[in-house]
Amino acid sequence: MSDQTQPTALDLPIMDPLPPETQKYFDICVEKLGFVPNVLKANAFDIAKLNAFTAMYNDLMLADSGLSKLEREMIAVVVSAINRCFYCLVAHGAAVRQLSGDPQLGEMLVMNYRVAPLDARQRAMLDFAARMTTASAEIEEADRQTLRDAGFSDRDIWDIANVAGFFNMSNRVASATAMAPNSEYHSQCR
Secondary structure, three states: OOOOOOOOOOOOOOOOOOOHHHHHHHHHHHHHHOOOOHHHHHHOOOHHHHHHHHHHHHHHHHOOOOOOHHHHHHHHHHHHHHHOOHHHHHHHHHHHHHHHOOHHHHHHHHHHHHHOOOOHHHHHHHHHHHHHHHHHHHOOHHHHHHHHHOOOOHHHHHHHHHHHHHHHHHHHHHHHOOOOOOHHHHHOOO
């Protein structure tokens, strides 16, 4: 478990005891990751909120998609870099390092994805996620067509938009509550 007892600056204690299904989910996290991510602990004051968060996250990041798990994590990092969300940069930067096997890629995406050695498809995807983060009201059909021209289906575009939208939301919550990343993330896959 992480050395951090309070995952945010808010006084919202984790429900104790956790419902059995939630405890099982946390136990799986410890088994797979070695710790329970603080974003889950932060939501554990209200199990309905935790369940809603994890259902959306698991659907967007782990369900079948034309986007690879790495590509979805790359979107999370680029959006989080623009929003300067410390929690998500640390957590999802570690995921990019793990999934890509390339610690430099994770660092490049954190600092400036435009310096990363990306293929045209990945560049178009991240350009769209960045534009959605900084100027979503200005997105036009030409932006979606650029993604199609790079090989994305309309379903893929839906997934890109939803992953970017989810991280824009969660970045803001994490920043507003001073959510602290688990210290374990910092040394993973380096």
